Amino acid sequence: MVPSTTPALITPGRQALDSALHQLDQAAGHLGLDDGLRTMLATPRRSLTVSVPVRREDGRLDVVQGFRVQHNVSRGPAKGGLRFHPGTDIHEVTALAMWMTWKCALVGIPYGGAKGGVAIDPAGLTTRELERMTRRYVNEILPLIGPEKDIPAPDVGTDEQTMAWVMDTYSVNAGYSVPGVVTGKPMTLGGSLGRNGATSRGVQIAALAALGRSPEGVTVAVQGFGKVGALAAQYLSDAGCKVVAVSDVTGAVHHAGGLDIARLRGHAAQAGGVAGFPQADALSHDDLLELDVDVLVPAALEGVITEANAPRIRARMIVEGANGPTTPEADEILAANGTLVVPDILANSGGVIVSYLEWVQNMQAYSWSSGEVELKLRDLMLGAFSEVTSLAAERGLTLRQAAHVIGVGRVAEAHQMRGLYP
Ligand SMILES: NC(=O)C1=CN([C@@H]2O[C@H](COP(=O)(O)OP(=O)(O)OC[C@H]3O[C@@H](n4cnc5c(N)ncnc54)[C@H](OP(=O)(O)O)[C@@H]3O)[C@@H](O)[C@H]2O)C=CC1
Numbered sequence: 452m453v454p455s456t457t458p459a460l461i462t463p464g465r466q467a468l469d470s471a472l473h474q475l476d477q478a479a480g481h482l483g484l485d486d487g488l489r490t491m492l493a494t495p496r497r498s499l500t501v502s503v504p505v506r507r508e509d510g511r512l513d514v515v516q517g518f519r520v521q522h523n524v525s526r527g528p529a530k531g532g533l534r535f536h537p538g539t540d541i542h543e544v545t546a547l548a549m550w551m552t553w554k555c556a557l558v559g560i561p562y563g564g565a566k567g568g569v570a571i572d573p574a575g576l577t578t579r580e581l582e583r584m585t586r587r588y589v590n591e592i593l594p595l596i597g598p599e600k601d602i603p604a605p606d607v608g609t610d611e612q613t614m615a616w617v618m619d620t621y622s623v624n625a626g627y628s629v630p631g632v633v634t635g636k637p638m639t640l641g642g643s644l645g646r647n648g649a650t651s652r653g654v655q656i657a658a659l660a661a662l663g664r665s666p667e668g669v670t671v672a673v674q675g676f677g678k679v680g681a682l683a684a685q686y687l688s689d690a691g692c693k694v695v696a697v698s699d700v701t702g703a704v705h706h707a708g709g710l711d712i713a714r715l716r717g718h719a720a721q722a723g724g725v726a727g728f729p730q731a732d733a734l735s736h737d738d739l740l741e742l743d744v745d746v747l748v749p750a751a752l753e754g755v756i757t758e759a760n761a762p763r764i765r766a767r768m769i770v771e772g773a774n775g776p777t778t779p780e781a782d783e784i785l786a787a788n789g790t791l792v793v794p795d796i797l798a799n800s801g802g803v804i805v806s807y808l809e810w811v812q813n814m815q816a817y818s819w820s821s822g823e824v825e826l827k828l829r830d831l832m833l834g835a836f837s838e839v840t841s842l843a844a845e846r847g848l849t850l851r852q853a854a855h856v857i858g859v860g861r862v863a864e865a866h867q868m869r870g871l872y873p
């Protein structure tokens with residue numbers, strides 16, 4: 452079922468899609484789904500590629516590609532983030548949209564899966580250029596999105612300011628304010644308490660649940676120090692773990708006695724990255740992934756744990772803050788070596804869970820306290836965690852296989868009940 456690809460055409464995005472299709476194929480096998488339904492689940496429902504003109508401050512006109520893929524809408528409106536990254540392509544966005552479908556089904560929120568992206572480096576644009584580009588991209592995907600159709604949110608390279616521009620562009624076209632069209636918004640535009648740190652809080656909840664013992668002194672390495680990685684490091688450190696290493700594009704830093712994460716966040720904000728943090732030694736990007744730690748949290752991009760480095764991974768547990776950081780070949784090696792992998796669609800589901808809570812608040816024009824949001828987040832995540840670990844134990848599956856069997860199974864059931872599948 453995994454389509455064959457010419458080696459010369461294999462981009463990181465294509466590799467991510469191949470991984471997602473492989474995981475679907477395995478789950479479909481466990482569920483005994485027939486070929487027609489498998490093909491339906493492997494195929495995005497809607498897939499849009501757009502050209503986005505970007506007028507630069509010096510008058511130049513660049514044209515970049517943008518995408519929005521709705522992988523599945525059988526359980527509700529499509530939901531998923533917007534990624535601004537130079538390496539983004541249609542394959543990557545399709546893979547990320549497919550993972551959103553299984554993630555929403557796994558944690559039991561009434562959404563399908565989507566993802567969007569623009570192949571651009573936001574750090575290379577001025578704020579005005581970024582705003583113009585975002586608004587133009589949103590205008591291009593306008594027919595697809597809406598609070599009852601498809602609701603974007605932040606991902607790599609986007610933030611609450613981006614979401615504010617999405618909300619405004621959509622609202623200007625509608626003629627009235629539509630806060631429910633996007634989540635991860637600033638509080639002043641209808642954002643939810645707790646959304647900023649939600650993915651990281653979820654990573655902490657998943658890691659502590661998987662550890663099943665006191666976090667005191669548990670050693671952690673975190674790859675990626677953006678929205679997810681920095682706060683995951685903070686929350687794990689707050690819980691008593693010793694975060695010994697973190698990295699971002701500027702480099703990796705290590706301190707065996709434990710990094711002061713609050714100080715490191717201050718340094719990264721000032722210096723533009725973690726490199727050069729005075730209370731730590733420099734480390735290579737590759738070495739960070741191979742440190743002898745209790746917990747490794749990949750929180751950057753896909754395909755960083757592969758068959759090449761998996762045999763050298765010494766972490767006892769991997770908690771996937773990122774989407775798709777581990778390839779299927781690496782998964783097999785890690786399973787054989789006894790490394791527990793808490794899979795992305797479970798470990799990083801805190802973000803979309805609180806996005807759902809934000810959307811529910813928007814649709815009711817009502818707001819919940821941070822305590823209420825946190826309680827609902829914990830309930831949904833721990834409920835899914837317990838279902839995944841029980842099924843894994845019962846059927847002798849890895850946590851990723853069990854999570855996919857549950858997520859894919861729920862979507863397949865929705866198709867069958869609706870009769871969309873003849
Ligand atoms: N934001 C969210 O709510 C959710 C995000 N995710 C996933 O989490 C991951 C991170 O997203 P998010 O934190 O939002 O993105 P950000 O853009 O906020 O941060 C990405 C981070 O990754 C770093 N990075 C990129 N490449 C490398 C590399 N090769 N080695 C080390 N660090 C690297 C970046 O470094 P630098 O800053 O120096 O560029 C940055 O610190 C993605 O996989 C995303 O899909 C999953 C669920 C929800």
Ligand SMILES: O=C(O)CCC(=O)C(=O)O
Pocket residue numbers: 530531532533551554602603604605606634635774799800802803804806
């Ligand atoms: O919050 C959301 O809606 C989606 C977050 C996201 O893109 C993800 O979970 O990968």
